[in-house]
Amino acid sequence: MPRFSVSIHIVPRKGLLDPQGKAVADALHALGFATVADARIGRHIVLEVDGESAEAARAQATAMCDKLLANPVTEDYEIAAVAGG
Amino acid sequence: MPRFSVSIHIVPRKGLLDPQGKAVADALHALGFATVADARIGRHIVLEVDGESAEAARAQATAMCDKLLANPVTEDYEIAAVAGG
Amino acid sequence: MTAAAVPSPVAPRPGDPEITPALVAEHGITPFEYEKLVAMLGRTPTFTELGIVSALWSEHCSYKHSRPVLKTLPTQAPHVLQGPGENAGVISVGDGLAVAFKIESHNHPSAVEPYQGAATGVGGILRDVFTMGARPIAMLNSLRFGNPESARVRWLLAGVVKGIGDYGNCVGVPTVAGDVMFDASYEGNPLVNAMCVGLMREEELITAKAQGIGNPILAVGARTGRDGIHGASFASEDLSEENEAKRPRVQVGDPFTEKLLLEASLELIRSGHIVAIQDMGAAGLTSSSAEMAERGDVGVVIDVTKVPVREPGMTPYEILLSESQERMLVVAKQGHEAAVQAILHRWHLEAEVIGEVIAEPVYRVMEGDRVVAEFPGTRLVTDCPQYHPEARESAQYHPEARESAAIVALRARDPHAVAPRAEEADPAWTLAQLLSSPTVASKRWITRQYDSQVRTSTVAGPGAADAAIVRLYVYLDPRTGARIAVAEAARNVACTGARPLAITNNLNFGNPKKPDVFFQFREAVHGMGDACRALGTPVTGGNVSLYNENPQGAVFPTPTVGMVGLIDDVAHATRMTFTTPGDAIILLGETKDELGGSEYLSRVHGLTIGAPPSVDLEGERRLVETLVEAIGSGVVRSAHDCSEGGLAVALAECCVADRDAMCGAEVRIDDLALPMRSAFFGESQGRVLLSTAEPDRVLAVAARHGVPARRVGTVRADPVLVLSLGGTTLESPLAPLAAAFHDAIPMLMTRAATAAA
Amino acid sequence: MSLTFGVVTFPGSNCDVDAWHAVIDVLGERAVSLWHADHDLQGADVVILPGGFSYGDALRAGAIARFSPIMREVIAHAERGAPVVGFCNGFQVLCEAHLLPGALMRNASSKFVCDWVHLRVDGTNAPIFLDAYAPGQLLRIPIAHGEGRFVADEATLDQLEGEGRVAFRYVDAAGHATDDANPNGAARNIAGITNAAGNVLGMMPHPERAVEPLLGSADGLPLFQSLLARVGA
Ligand SMILES: Nc1ncnc2c1ncn2[C@@H]1O[C@H](COP(=O)(O)OP(=O)(O)O)[C@@H](O)[C@H]1O
Numbered sequence A, B: 001m002p003r004f005s006v007s008i009h010i011v012p013r014k015g016l017l018d019p020q021g022k023a024v025a026d027a028l029h030a031l032g033f034a035t036v037a038d039a040r041i042g043r044h045i046v047l048e049v050d051g052e053s054a055e056a057a058r059a060q061a062t063a064m065c066d067k068l069l070a071n072p073v074t075e076d077y078e079i080a081a082v083a084g085g
Numbered sequence C: 001m002t003a004a005a006v007p008s009p010v011a012p013r014p015g016d017p018e019i020t021p022a023l024v025a026e027h028g029i030t031p032f033e034y035e036k037l038v039a040m041l042g043r044t045p046t047f048t049e050l051g052i053v054s055a056l057w058s059e060h061c062s063y064k065h066s067r068p069v070l071k072t073l074p075t076q077a078p079h080v081l082q083g084p085g086e087n088a089g090v091i092s093v094g095d096g097l098a099v100a101f102k103i104e105s106h107n108h109p110s111a112v113e114p115y116q117g118a119a120t121g122v123g124g125i126l127r128d129v130f131t132m133g134a135r136p137i138a139m140l141n142s143l144r145f146g147n148p149e150s151a152r153v154r155w156l157l158a159g160v161v162k163g164i165g166d167y168g169n170c171v172g173v174p175t176v177a178g179d180v181m182f183d184a185s186y187e188g189n190p191l192v193n194a195m196c197v198g199l200m201r202e203e204e205l206i207t208a209k210a211q212g213i214g215n216p217i218l219a220v221g222a223r224t225g226r227d228g229i230h231g232a233s234f235a236s237e238d239l240s241e242e243n244e245a246k247r248p249r250v251q252v253g254d255p256f257t258e259k260l261l262l263e264a265s266l267e268l269i270r271s272g273h274i275v276a277i278q279d280m281g282a283a284g285l286t287s288s289s290a291e292m293a294e295r296g297d298v299g300v301v302i303d304v305t306k307v308p309v310r311e312p313g314m315t316p317y318e319i320l321l322s323e324s325q326e327r328m329l330v331v332a333k334q335g336h337e338a339a340v341q342a343i344l345h346r347w348h349l350e351a352e353v354i355g356e357v358i359a360e361p362v363y364r365v366m367e368g369d370r371v372v373a374e375f376p377g378t379r380l381v382t383d384c385p386q387y388h389p390e391a392r393e394s395a396q397y398h399p400e401a402r403e404s405a406a407i408v409a410l411r412a413r414d415p416h417a418v419a420p421r422a423e424e425a426d427p428a429w430t431l432a433q434l435l436s437s438p439t440v441a442s443k444r445w446i447t448r449q450y451d452s453q454v455r456t457s458t459v460a461g462p463g464a465a466d467a468a469i470v471r472l473y474v475y476l477d478p479r480t481g482a483r484i485a486v487a488e489a490a491r492n493v494a495c496t497g498a499r500p501l502a503i504t505n506n507l508n509f510g511n512p513k514k515p516d517v518f519f520q521f522r523e524a525v526h527g528m529g530d531a532c533r534a535l536g537t538p539v540t541g542g543n544v545s546l547y548n549e550n551p552q553g554a555v556f557p558t559p560t561v562g563m564v565g566l567i568d569d570v571a572h573a574t575r576m577t578f579t580t581p582g583d584a585i586i587l588l589g590e591t592k593d594e595l596g597g598s599e600y601l602s603r604v605h606g607l608t609i610g611a612p613p614s615v616d617l618e619g620e621r622r623l624v625e626t627l628v629e630a631i632g633s634g635v636v637r638s639a640h641d642c643s644e645g646g647l648a649v650a651l652a653e654c655c656v657a658d659r660d661a662m663c664g665a666e667v668r669i670d671d672l673a674l675p676m677r678s679a680f681f682g683e684s685q686g687r688v689l690l691s692t693a694e695p696d697r698v699l700a701v702a703a704r705h706g707v708p709a710r711r712v713g714t715v716r717a718d719p720v721l722v723l724s725l726g727g728t729t730l731e732s733p734l735a736p737l738a739a740a741f742h743d744a745i746p747m748l749m750t751r752a753a754t755a756a757a
Numbered sequence D: 001m002s003l004t005f006g007v008v009t010f011p012g013s014n015c016d017v018d019a020w021h022a023v024i025d026v027l028g029e030r031a032v033s034l035w036h037a038d039h040d041l042q043g044a045d046v047v048i049l050p051g052g053f054s055y056g057d058a059l060r061a062g063a064i065a066r067f068s069p070i071m072r073e074v075i076a077h078a079e080r081g082a083p084v085v086g087f088c089n090g091f092q093v094l095c096e097a098h099l100l101p102g103a104l105m106r107n108a109s110s111k112f113v114c115d116w117v118h119l120r121v122d123g124t125n126a127p128i129f130l131d132a133y134a135p136g137q138l139l140r141i142p143i144a145h146g147e148g149r150f151v152a153d154e155a156t157l158d159q160l161e162g163e164g165r166v167a168f169r170y171v172d173a174a175g176h177a178t179d180d181a182n183p184n185g186a187a188r189n190i191a192g193i194t195n196a197a198g199n200v201l202g203m204m205p206h207p208e209r210a211v212e213p214l215l216g217s218a219d220g221l222p223l224f225q226s227l228l229a230r231v232g233a
């Protein structure tokens, strides 16, 4: 079965405080990067998944996000890319 | 000045242990997702940056990665996308 | 694996680079050492053998420059169950219980990657303690950084603290004490010394001595990856296709795996299925297997193809030298392999048989059927060259001892010749300066990030531990400085009510090949030995970290002392801060005209000059006896020793250190005929401030032990500090002193931090 | 009157010893150790999910532990109306397992914090845990966590408040729920909550570390005593 590299973004829900993002934005300002208006920090997960097709790999990844990878109370996820095969 | 949304991936260097990725891969297996061969976990950062052009915003983000966002000893980064403007 | 089959002779592997003088030099092996190696083998070494020797004969593993000096330290006492030579020292604390403890440095890794460097330092020292059979119950650390005005120093500090916290917190071992100091000499080369204390029953003690011909050797815990392979900076093309930039030089710690390994190892040790266990620490599989064989005086054979690896295609060289974390080497009893594996599997860890203890006197590494390295007997360990470097301090400038002339001159300077700054007219100003010095100020910003309470129930019982060193003193006068370091550690331990029992130490110095650096090293070790003999606290182990240099020169010579003591009755353990208005304040010890090497000169004048304070080791011993007895009788409410910043800072700390329960104080010593600055800020040794409701009883104890003691004041309910010495009065509300003390580091740390220099 | 407490050990749990100490040495009750991979609660009347770093806090604290085999039994136990309590990491597991609403996110300071806090007893729907406390009583209890910021949507928060399910709130020494007294940025200073039936409690602070004056406070003890009186009777 071909192997796919599935790239997933998991980000804190809009409206929820993102302390890491805020800390990074503050640190960037302190370092003189005045052009930064905002920073949000989430997770970037890359899964190597065996599947019949890119669609199958994506479906698998979606199931994994729903079951484990993202917490629906606080996070949104997006399957950003499926590569290889 | 227009505002750009710069999306950055920061991932653990290849060859370095990724304890989080390993724990997640093991958990996915335990949950029955047998098709997962590997998981790597990094950070997904979205910066809102003011700049003259998309290129300028990208250059700013690169400087920020070098100076603060990525740890050159343990992490690789990639500017995944620059949107808006 | 069958050890019986006669192996073929050692031959280079296909693809191994040719052994050239350049390759030998890149491995940090001198021509003299190379000759010794060839003579030992009777042939040219293979590439794999070169790597093995480069690791085992490195300073870090072999102590080739320091061992002869270390041998002068006292190591014996009836309560010492295990002295130096094992993973950790062990002392008996009575009731069948024993304490294992050791300190280790991770200075160089932390300078490159503070988070992982510090985290893996904590991991390593935890393993040293639990491989003795002890359950870790407390972590301590001693940190040195450059000037925190620098953004890079703040980045290092934040990373180190987070690394220590994340690792210790996750493993579930409380981080209970330590010290942090700042000085420009540590710029670029921070010191990160971590200490672990563990508790066990005496009969659970196990060592790392390979024994029993035919016993299997197992690799246990995490898989082996390509991390931290150093063996000097050899050319990368020879090793693999990966390019240099991609080869990870730092190790990444995994505290979760460590926690599992901790539980599994203790279960394994108690199970009776194994005869020895050792951490795969520096130089990984190579050093652990060779050292275990040497301790047991047996042969071993190892097959690298049996080692569980993280990546395909790893060479024997890489597998042997990898410093991947959270791994152990175990010698099991023959036939008990499956039982060992069952225990590890229950904790989700791997255990594979990778070799065997053999009768043939040889250290042999196989790659399947091929022998890739073979050393006769235990000579790989025992034949390591030893050096006796020159040690010299000279008042004259000498090209090879550049620093010592400068140090001699600094030591000779008279602190009283330093003109006071105008602001010093108000001693309260000076006091606030000292309280806000990062070295003195509250370290709560740091300690709040450590879980100091997990397992608290077990810590309270057996011991008290403290780490202390006195940096400026060792620079100015290494022998006196090191004596003070031990005496201060004993005083700190005794201030909690515990009797000091033994020490572990970490010697952080510069390049030993420089005569003035080696002079500092030798004198400091001798000074430490003097103090340990006088105080009856033998050395049960430690670590040496040399080559701590930055472009400006060596760091301040820094011997870190970790001391363990025993509290007989935990109900009497005391605090350092005043608790009860109306209590009498007693000063133990004598205040002399000693301003040299003080924090006052450093903070207010930017100077490291003068002779450090004198130390009377016999007097320190009597002071410790006084503290142990007085606190043990339950009449002491608080005890705090006078160290950096002298009497004024010690008193202020007693008043404001616990921000939720501050107390005022009034102290007067009118007949103290000393220069004002020496009286307030001098750092005379052997002094402790006590508070008590029963001053007469404390004074009687001190008198019995011949320790100078007098009632000097009273704890007050109103928030002011009054300190009147020899006619000069310092008076200040507590609020500004508390602000200076508590806010200094948080304010610093809100400023930008970056890895970029 | 006696009780059996089942203390779950996940890979990476480390306050299981603190819980045993409280139950066995201080309360003098029976504790059984429940291994995460087991399927049997061994007759435990009360289940404790202890603090620690189950699965190294990979992904989110508690995210992986929630799928441990023993959790199926714990969920069934809770659904039968029997008491389940989670401290720190245990609270995180309970939220991930949907036995309690909301989630616990990284502290607002983004730093781990170990300290003593004041709590106010605000809960009214869970006497089995809170009976031995006076309503509104102030407690001093330690915290030690990096992901303790309780979040939930406004409707859920209102419902928790309305049903008396905010068991504990972070307050200052005077009992006021101020921002300064909030160590992690939790919504409405919430330190602990209960389920609608009042038999599941999750809280970030560590009452099991505050059971003896020698450890600095005994304010955690009434929680165990409530269970003893209500469940053990
Ligand atoms: N400064 C010292 N004082 C006493 N003993 C020491 C000192 N430095 C090292 N040792 C002892 O030498 C042995 C080897 O130490 P080390 O190489 O640090 O062990 P590890 O392999 O765990 O790093 C240990 O038993 C240690 O206690």
Ligand SMILES: [Mg+2]
Pocket: C124, C128, C279, C281, C282
């Ligand atoms: Mg070691």
